Amino acid sequence: MNYVIIGNSVAAVGAVEGIRKHDKTTPIVIISDEPYHTYPRPLISYYLGGKVKEENMYYRNRDFYRANNVEPILGVKAQRLDVDKKEVLLQDGRRINYSKLLIATGGKPLIPPLEGIDKQNIFNFSKLDDVKNIEKVAEKGSRAIVVGASFSGLKAVEALVERGVRVTVIDILDRIMPRVFDETASQMAQKTLEKYGVEVLLETTVQKIVGNKTASGVLLKDGSELACDFIILAMGVRCNIDLVKDTKININRGIIVDNKMRTNVSDVYAAGDVTEGFNFIEQRNTEIPIIPNAYKQGETAGENMAGAEKIFDRGFIMNSMPLLDLSIVSAGVSAPGEGINIKTIYDQEKSVYKKFYIKNNELVGYLLINDIDRAGIYTDLIKRKVDISSFEEKLGEDGFGFISLPKVLRKHILLEGGFS
Amino acid sequence: MDNFNTASRKRIYAKEEVCVGCRLCEIYCIAAHSEYRHDLIKTFKKLPKRPLPRIVVEEDRPLSFGLQCRHCDEPECVKACITGAMQKDAQAGIVINDIERCIGCWTCILTCPYGVIMRDYNSKKVASKCDLCIENDIEPACVKNCPNEALYINASS
Numbered sequence: 001m002n003y004v005i006i007g008n009s010v011a012a013v014g015a016v017e018g019i020r021k022h023d024k025t026t027p028i029v030i031i032s033d034e035p036y037h038t039y040p041r042p043l044i045s046y047y048l049g050g051k052v053k054e055e056n057m058y059y060r061n062r063d064f065y066r067a068n069n070v071e072p073i074l075g076v077k078a079q080r081l082d083v084d085k086k087e088v089l090l091q092d093g094r095r096i097n098y099s100k101l102l103i104a105t106g107g108k109p110l111i112p113p114l115e116g117i118d119k120q121n122i123f124n125f126s127k128l129d130d131v132k133n134i135e136k137v138a139e140k141g142s143r144a145i146v147v148g149a150s151f152s153g154l155k156a157v158e159a160l161v162e163r164g165v166r167v168t169v170i171d172i173l174d175r176i177m178p179r180v181f182d183e184t185a186s187q188m189a190q191k192t193l194e195k196y197g198v199e200v201l202l203e204t205t206v207q208k209i210v211g212n213k214t215a216s217g218v219l220l221k222d223g224s225e226l227a228c229d230f231i232i233l234a235m236g237v238r239c240n241i242d243l244v245k246d247t248k249i250n251i252n253r254g255i256i257v258d259n260k261m262r263t264n265v266s267d268v269y270a271a272g273d274v275t276e277g278f279n280f281i282e283q284r285n286t287e288i289p290i291i292p293n294a295y296k297q298g299e300t301a302g303e304n305m306a307g308a309e310k311i312f313d314r315g316f317i318m319n320s321m322p323l324l325d326l327s328i329v330s331a332g333v334s335a336p337g338e339g340i341n342i343k344t345i346y347d348q349e350k351s352v353y354k355k356f357y358i359k360n361n362e363l364v365g366y367l368l369i370n371d372i373d374r375a376g377i378y379t380d381l382i383k384r385k386v387d388i389s390s391f392e393e394k395l396g397e398d399g400f401g402f403i404s405l406p407k408v409l410r411k412h413i414l415l416e417g418g419f420s
Numbered sequence: 421m422d423n424f425n426t427a428s429r430k431r432i433y434a435k436e437e438v439c440v441g442c443r444l445c446e447i448y449c450i451a452a453h454s455e456y457r458h459d460l461i462k463t464f465k466k467l468p469k470r471p472l473p474r475i476v477v478e479e480d481r482p483l484s485f486g487l488q489c490r491h492c493d494e495p496e497c498v499k500a501c502i503t504g505a506m507q508k509d510a511q512a513g514i515v516i517n518d519i520e521r522c523i524g525c526w527t528c529i530l531t532c533p534y535g536v537i538m539r540d541y542n543s544k545k546v547a548s549k550c551d552l553c554i555e556n557d558i559e560p561a562c563v564k565n566c567p568n569e570a571l572y573i574n575a576s577s
Contacts, residue, residue, distance in 0.1 A: 014499070029495065040502050040503060040504065042502045042505060042525075043523070051523055052523060056520075056521060058504065059503070059504040060504055076552045169424040204545065211538075233490070270440070274542065291500060291501075291527065292496070292499055292500035292531060295499045296499055299499070302489050318511055318531070319527075319530070320525055320526040320527045320529065321525070322524060322525060322526060322545075327526060327539070329526060329529070329530045359465070364575050369498075372526060372529060372530075373535070373539065374476075374529070374535030375526075375528065375529055375530050375533050376496070376528075376529060376530060376532035376533050376534070376537075377533065377534070377535040379530060379533070380532055381531075386486075389463035398522065399478070399479075399480070401476070401478045401535060402478060402486075402487065402535075403478040403479070403480045403483060403484075403485075404480075413533075414434070414485075414487065414534075415433060
């Protein structure tokens with residue numbers, strides 16, 4: 001009996017901790033093509049920005065593998081998967097057999113088929129090695145173009161600003177963070193970026209990358225050319241399903257899992273950004289590529305692999321993103337839709353924006369800019385499917401809290417485990 | 421090794437019926453976490469920058485009550501933390517934020533169902549929360565100093 005986990009980030013760690021809740025001894029093997037001790041991918045922007053040093057890029061303590069009886073096989077790619085033989089073939093020729101397998105291979109950056117894409121000084125923004133390479137060219141006063149104004153692109157922009165790099169960020173859509181922001185929020189973010197000297201170009205695309213061996217600029221849709229010293233591509237992430245493509249494991253965009261994180265093949269589980277799991281808001285399977293989801297899916301997979309019965313069916317998109325001096329949090333629904341009522345509060349003077357999405361008397365999503373304190377109460381209202389009709393007008397008010405809730409509900413939540 | 425099985429569990433609860441909203445819990449919490457440890461006078465007279473209170477007092481007169489970290493068995497903040505700074509100490513049964521590793525991404529604030537993790541911009545951007553006064557090895561200062569016994573500890577094992 002053994003457990004094998006392919007992947008070494010958040011979902012993998014969640015799985016180890018989930019397995020060890022129930023099974024303290026059976027060996028676990030972790031396989032990863034990256035040579036590093038487990039680290040969280042989103043930390044790369046903080047590394048690039050100089051806020052986190054490489055020695056602090058760890059998700060769990062240095063003795064994590066030893067303490068959990070994990071054999072890490074790092075820097076070696078899992079090349080092929082044979083689910084009939086229950087075997088993983090490694091790049092170096094080794095064959096690893098498993099009793100229970102978890103696939104937690106995460107996502108991989110989308111690379112557009114652009115002319116000139118193979119030039120030097122064009123980087124993805126996904127792994128530690130990416131920022132180690134970017135670091136070499138991101139000198140003070142250098143010029144960068146970041147393609148993509150969503151989460152990871154904006155975190156790249158922030159890090160570059162902190163390094164004193166002159167940045168232009170480009171997006172094909174008419175807004176910053178188009179999946180989360182409306183026009184007002186987008187304009188707030190744009191103003192902040194511009195205040196820090198960032199040039200924001202929306203509704204445009206890169207036609208080709210120019211330069212000799214090294215990228216020296218881009219040609220935009222309107223025919224204008226923009227010079228730069230390097231380019232970061234942050235145009236989105238796809239599920240990294242390379243390993244399972246030619247197996248019987250069901251995939252759509254990601255690996256399809258049930259709410260125990262099982263795939264359709266017995267003893268094969270999947271968790272994290274590589275999956276399409278149940279989305280509580282959308283009530284169907286979707287990609288939910290965020291850390292809290294990766295951890296919980298991993299933990300759930302681990303517990304079930306170890307023979308427990310654990311269900312996770314509350315996953316949905318939520319994000320917190322400080323961007324320069326803005327604080328932004330959002331969860332759940334982020335666009336208008338049928339049956340959805342929207343409540344907005346905008347205090348231009350204080351630079352505070354709040355938006356709530358309400359459906360059938362339940363909170364189904366929200367966006368908060370700057371006044372983000374106690375946001376988790378809203379997240380919990382979504383998860384609990386609380387009928388908010390008796391206090392809907394108080395959402396987003398200063399001082400909103402449990403005091404705004406009906407007494408019975410407040411006591412129910414606050415006295416769980418206490419006495420009333 | 422096992423992050424979520426707690427050896428002991430201590431939680432602070434409030435009796436909203438007897439809370440008078442005096443906010444002494446905040447004052448004593450600030451002092452307990454200041455460099456003058458529990459010395460109210462020195463904390464408030466000598467420190468230009470005082471720590472944030474780690475207790476939230478909700479108030480809408482005549483109702484008020486204090487609220488602090490519940491040190492959950494299944495802590496959302498720990499599972500959501502993007503750096504691994506937020507951890508559950510199984511032995512002590514408390515959730516602690518390692519401020520050396522915290523980068524102030526506020527994902528814990530996004531996920532804490534009680535809304536009791538605060539942004540602390542005082543020293544650097546880190547998340548601040550109740551530590552049950554564990555470092556001081558005393559009864560939590562808020563509970564000890566509540567004049568109306570509106571805060572109480574519920575311990576179980």
